[in-house]
Amino acid sequence: MCGIVGAVAQRNVTNILIHGLHRLEYRGYDSSGIAVVDFKSNLTRIRCLGKVKNLENALKKKKEQVFGNIGIAHTRWATHGEPSEINAHPHTSGDIAVVHNGIIENHEELRKILQSRGYIFASEADTEVLAHLIEWELRFSNSLREAVQKTTIQLEGTYGIVVIDRKNPKCLVVTRSGSPIVIGFGINENFLASDQLALLNITRHFMYLEEGDLAEITYQKVNVFDIKGQKVERKIIESNSKDHIAAKGQYHHFMQKEIFEQASSLKNAIEGRINKDLILTNGIGVHITKILQKIEHVQIIACGTSYNAGMTARYWFENLAGVACDVEIASEFRYRKFITRSNSLLITISQSGETADTLAALRLAKKKNYISFMAICNTENSSLVRESDLILMIRAGAEIGVASTKTFTNQLAILLILVTALGKQKHFISIEKEKEIVNALNLLPKQIDNLLNLNQEIQYLSKGFIDKKNTLFLGRGEFYPIAMEASLKLKEISYIHSEAYAAGELKHGPLALIDVNMPVIVLAPNNELLEKLKSNIEEVKARGGILYIFTSIDTDIKTDKGMTVISLPSISEITAPIYYTIPMQLLSYYVGLIKGTNVDQPRNLAKSVTVE
Ligand code: F6R
Secondary structure, three states, X not given: OOEEEEXXXXXXXHHHHHHHHHHHHHHOXXXXXXXXXXXXXXXXXXXXXXXXXXXXXXXXXXXXXXXXXXXXXXXXXXXXXXXXXXXXXXXXXXXXXXXEEEEEOOHXXXXXXXXXXXXXXXXXXXXXXXXXXXXXXXXXXXXXXXXXXXXXXXXOXXXXXXXXXXXXXXXXXXXXXXXXXXXXXXXXXXXXXXXHHHOOOOOOEEEXXXXXXXXXXXXXXXXXXXXXXOEEOOOOEEOOOOOOOOOOOOOOOHHHHHHHOHHHHHHHHHOOOEOOOOEOHHHHOOOXXXXXXXXXXXXXXXXXXXXXXXXXXXXXXXXXXXXXXXXXXXXXXXXXXXXXXXXXXXXXXXXXOOOHHHHHHHHHHOOOOOOEEEEEEOOOOOHHHHOOOXXXXXXXXXXXXXXXXXXXXXXXXXXXXXXXXXXXXXOOOOHHHHHHHHHHHHHHHHXXXXXXXXXXXXXXXXXXXXXXXXXXXXXXXXXXXXXHHHHHHHHHHHOOEEEEEEHHHHHHOHHHHOOOOOEEEEEEOOOOOHHHHHHHHHHXXXXXXXXXXXXXXXXXXXXXXXXXXXXXXXXXXXXXXXXXXXXXXXXXXXXXXXXXXXXXXXXXXXOOOOOO
16 A cells, blocks of 8 residues: 655665665555655656656656655555546645645545635645645744644544655654654664665664654654654664565565465464473463453454454364454444453454554454453554554564465464463363364474475466456365455455355355356365365256365365366364465466466555555
């Protein structure tokens, strides 16, 4: 989704800004732009539709080198107004240039007021309202900071806003509410961004602005003011995050790299959290034991892939820990009246920790009577992490591909560890069962490494999808949410319409869709539901459906007319949902390649969905 970079220095910041935008490309966007001001107060603004590369080329085409010691840059993911050069940021008004992440909900009302004051709008973007409003307020203010403060009190919605003033090319003003902003500290130069990844190559020292904060940034100094306008100190932290953005290495795409990285990312997730036989409760949080004892209900909230991880964990919470669990999509949860169960733990799951709906749901839930708020997250210092009481980092490393792969399997591993710790505290899990789970988790990285040998077989299989318009994924029990995840992956990567069904539901409607043009992918591990699933397979076969069945080598399901069987090495039933996810990811990756889509940045999608 939209990305922001800003810099103020004594040197030319243009390349720093462009480089920062490149590092944010993975988040998804449709246009980009930059505005820089030099020592003599000349403002240069360039905006382009499409990739940051286009912006870079446009800069190169300028007769003179574009120079600015202060500047802002932006990648835009269209919300108000189509993707176009005119709607791209920065937006300007008089001497002011502005970039903005988020949505100004009362932009229409403000637009009318500003038009009545004589402002002429060049775009449909809500951000242009901000530019004119700040320009207006600046006329009656002593500083840009004051003008921005006067502006934000008139806004409804979410924002991370950065403003520069051509007449004062020494100071960036930035403020946030609902959209993250991080300030990066250099030596005689300072930076800001919506994601620390944009700045990791130039600094390791960061300060995260809190809700409602505003900062004035010069090359020498950063002054932060809270929502009441009081000067405040915010912690500066040293990041030890690795700069993963680097390279795809031997891989063609980040998605492919991230699929193949899963053995090692899983090792990271479990390290220090289990030993040979035991779940190490301390490894998931020092104060967690007391809370686990009290839990009678778990409420999970998440979106997309993270929601599918929560749905899988629901089976585990009830089967393995004997604790009731509900899972809800954040955008639904936040807009309905919900009943808080007694002694309920609220868990949010999110790769980015910045998903607007998940964050809003957490903030809403915090007004209710939950015993604690846990975040299962991949991004250190994200808003979700900072606003939760208990944190379980999934340690998957930076995920650059827009489609979640390694973060899903790491989320599942962490959830399984949490469930086991809970079951142990509740005396629901026997010592033997705990041993079995820990053993299965310890074996998993190696098993996944071996499973990736199916790569070529799945690549071959993907050819069968080249002319397909629809696909159905089937699973039962905890393989139903794995089918949901497989279906989400296929549709986002290959643009083939796809649905997931609990296999038992087939006869209640979807069976009508089955014909020779409808591939049906079945997840059929060797478990207690296999016999039931076989009947569902027969229902599809009898109606001429094309079946692809992913099963265990030790079942009697064999390739037959209209039925391709992919046999996977047999594995513990407990970790099988994580294991069966891998061939599903490979399948969508290869179908995406065959379809010629941009697998790392599928159209219309963003890595971090910071608007609702
Ligand atoms: C799909 C995908 C999305 C995200 C969703 C939530 O591959 O990545 O569905 O899972 O946008 O994002 P996070 O986990 O960052 O809250």
